[in-house]
Structures are given as structure tokens and as C-alpha cells.
Amino acid sequence: GAVVSQHPSWVICKSGTSVKIECRSLDFQATTMFWYRQFPKQSLMLMATSNEGSKATYEQGVEKDKFLINHASLTLSTLTVTSAHPEDSSFYICSAIGQVNTEAFFGQGTRLTVV
Amino acid sequence: RKEVEQDPGPFNVPEGATVAFNCTYSNSASQSFFWYRQDCRKEPKLLMSVYSSGNEDGRFTAQLNRASQYISLLIRDSKLSDSATYLCVVNNMDSNYQLIWGAGTKLIIKP
Numbered sequence: 001g002a003v004v005s006q007h008p009s010w011v012i013c014k015s016g017t018s019v020k021i022e023c024r025s026l027d028f029q030a031t032t033m034f035w036y037r038q039f040p041k042q043s044l045m046l047m048a049t050s051n052e053g054s055k056a057t058y059e060q061g062v063e064k065d066k067f068l069i070n071h072a073s074l075t076l077s078t079l080t081v082t083s084a085h086p087e088d089s090s091f092y093i094c095s096a097i098g099q100v101n102t103e104a105f106f107g108q109g110t111r112l113t114v115v
Numbered sequence: 116r117k118e119v120e121q122d123p124g125p126f127n128v129p130e131g132a133t134v135a136f137n138c139t140y141s142n143s144a145s146q147s148f149f150w151y152r153q154d155c156r157k158e159p160k161l162l163m164s165v166y167s168s169g170n171e172d173g174r175f176t177a178q179l180n181r182a183s184q185y186i187s188l189l190i191r192d193s194k195l196s197d198s199a200t201y202l203c204v205v206n207n208m209d210s211n212y213q214l215i216w217g218a219g220t221k222l223i224i225k226p
Contacts, residue, residue, distance in 0.1 A: 034214065043202070043218045044159065093158050095214070103149065104204075104214055106158040 003027050004096050006107025021079045021110045023094030029074035030096035038091040050077055084114040118215045121203050125221035136188040136220050138203030147206035148179055150188045152199045198224045
């Protein structure tokens with residue numbers, strides 16, 4: 001299957017700092033990328049959908065000024081958690097779909113811990 | 116009503132048993148259907164796409180009933196390594212391919 005690379009795989013940061021997470025599609029052009037958050041023992045929760053070259057669409061309850069998403073190219077999307085707080089500690093996962101298939105391929109996920 | 120609903124689980128079954136997962140979806144315009152598997156603290160991984168004609172991959176069989184808006188996954192001769200959470204996913208092109216996820220059903224295979 002297609003490969004999506006996400007990094008870092010884990011990060012610990014201090015409260016108030018910002019963290020950037022990258023999601024790259026390595027062998028296909030990702031027209032759409034999705035960012036999810038997953039708290040322990042819960043299902044994936046979609047945060048936002050981003051299309052290359054346009055603004056991301058955020059789900060209700062997700063602060064767009066706090067979770068900055070950039071999808072500047074067909075192979076790269078970034079999620080920046082600004083002014084992180086302990087409650088932002090979670091497992092963040094990106095997924096990407098290409099121009100042909102409707103299957104979504106996932107990055108490995110980023111475990112964020114804010115202390 | 117949730118857009119995608121799955122059995123709440125968990126399922127505790129002995130090794131070698133056959134396990135069936137059920138999933139219903141509410142949007143009749145849904146076009147693509149998948150089963151994903153998620154191990155603890157890992158990203159979901161695609162297990163199978165679900166086609167109208169049904170499809171089989173080794174011990175795994177997936178079926179789709181569009182009229183009833185129902186998807187199933189059958190695991191035969193279950194192995195300890197099958198223990199995971201199984202997620203039903205529906206994709207609707209009209210909503211920009213947004214994936215709609217079921218809450219997942221946890222499967223625990225016991226020796």
C-alpha cells in the first residue's frame with residue numbers, strides 16, 4: 001500500500017510552547033489530508049480536513065487558531081499545536097487520500113505529551 | 116443516530132473461534148467501505164476494503180448489503196494475534212471523501 005510518513009512519533013513539550021507535526025505522502029500525491037486526535041480508549045476524532053492549496057476545514061469544537069494546518073503541497077501537510085496545554089496531550093494521526101483511490105493511508109501517529 | 120454504528124464490544128472469544136463484526140451506516144449515498152484494524156497505541160491500518168460482491172482474504176471475509184446499509188466482517192479460525200480493535204469506516208465522495216468512523220469493536224482472543 002501507499003506510504004504516509006508522520007513525524008515526530010512522540011514529543012514532550014512544556015506548556016505554552018508550540019509543536020509542529022509533519023505528515024508526508026511518500027509515493028503518491030495526497031489531494032486531501034485528514035488530521036485526527038485520539039484520547040486513550042477512545043475512537044479517532046476528526047479535527048480537520050485539508051486540501052492542497054486551500055484552507056483547512058475544521059470540525060466543530062476544534063479551534064483553528066490553536067491547531068494550525070498547512071497543506072502547501074500535494075505531499076506535505078503540517079499540524080502546529082500552538083500554546084500547548086496539558087489537555088492537548090493526545091495521539092495525533094494524519095491520513096491521506098490520493099487522486100484515484102478512496103482508501104486512506106495513515107501516518108504512524110504522534111504521541112504528544114505536554115508537561 | 117450515529118452515522119456509523121458498530122457492536123459496542125468487547126468480544127472475548129477463544130482461539131480458533133469464528134467472530135463476526137457488524138456495522139450499519141446511515142447515509143445511503145456512502146460509496147466506499149472499509150475495515151481497519153487498530154492495535155493498542157498504534158495507528159489504524161487498512162484490513163480490507165468492502166466490495167458489493169463481497170470479498171475474502173484468507174481467514175477474513177467482508178460483506179456489504181447496500182439495501183440494508185450494513186457491513187460485516189467475519190474472522191474464521193481466530194488467532195491470538197487477531198486481538199485488536201476493528202473499525203468500520205465509510206467514505207462519502209459528496210463530503211470530500213471524509214471518512215466516517217465507527218467507534219470500533221475491541222476483540223480479545225483468549226488461548
